[in-house]
Amino acid sequence: MSKNWYIISTYAGYEDKIEKLLNMKIESGEISSDIVTSVKVPKEEVVEFVKAKDRKTGKEIEKKKVVKNKILPGYIMLEMDLPEVGWKETCSVIHRIQGVSDFVGTNPSQKPRPISTAEVRNIFRRTGDLPGEKNVRIKQNYSVGDQVKLNDGPFANFSGPIDEIYPEKNKLKVLLQVFGRVTPVEVDASQVEKLVK
Template sequence: MPKQTSEFGRNWYAVHTYSGYEDAVARNLRQRIESMGMEDKIFNVLVPTEKKIKIKGGKRRTVEEKIYPGYVLVEMIVTDDSWYVIRNTPRVTGFVGSGTTPTPLSAEEIDILMGRMGEAEPKHKVDLTPGDAVKITDGPFKDFEGKVGEIDEERGKVKVMVSIFGRETPVELDFLQVRRV
């Protein structure tokens, strides 16, 4: 790595890790920063997650999902020492950037990311796609079958085209009121 000094300033960097090991890498980094006395160069280690609502087996669950699987974000001043500490942490494969020079994330990217992480209301996540055949499990159209027309993940709603009196009619339902056939 080319010689760098603290003149480059404090920035956020994306560190590539083995997928599935993001939390372990973050824990390891925090321990290494403390044990090696790097608190003045490496300030924050973050695994970006957001809450999503998943529906499985007709039950709604709120889950924490990683926004960038395989990546950990680190706020640091890049120096030879801080680069070495991060780069030689177990299960870290490298920094995001060209060659041996890490590329900092822009302030705009960090603001967007922090906004996504700070959202109190979880997003709905459902494994339906337009055109899927579904059966309505609740409400006035219980036991009717139809095809998914539109999906509104923000509101947790799905429009199902149901044949009523020989005519296709759109019916708006909650994700919990339908299941895939």
């Protein structure tokens, strides 16, 4: 036997409730903690920018807000060490939980199949559960031409227009005036704030 990650489908919006129920069943011994070793609703941190009024000046500003979004809405990850004999009992207890549909990729009469190591790494890279790989995604609300001010890094307090946006890398190319010349600088989206006109 060896530990692998499995995915169960659930009713959307019930993921956290089902995660708690599964953990309660593990704590009570109804599900063996030797078989189900971890339960996760994978979430990633997303930085959103919301418009607000500055209390002192009354001007409209953008505020950063960090939220946790589910990476796989309607799914829960289980780390299990499923035995060859007796796996049906554990899976049956999981299936009977209200809101659980099924194990992904398998019909109920078959032993569940784990997801690949590459899929697990990809999910955990997004959740920040891999050592040394914390990933915070910025919810993009930028457009080419928007004026932004850098608030971090060697060009802090410089400002300029956005020239290009790379949403898959969470990066922006900003045109800055450096020593009297327009210089394109690639920065992380978390290093800038949009200047409100």
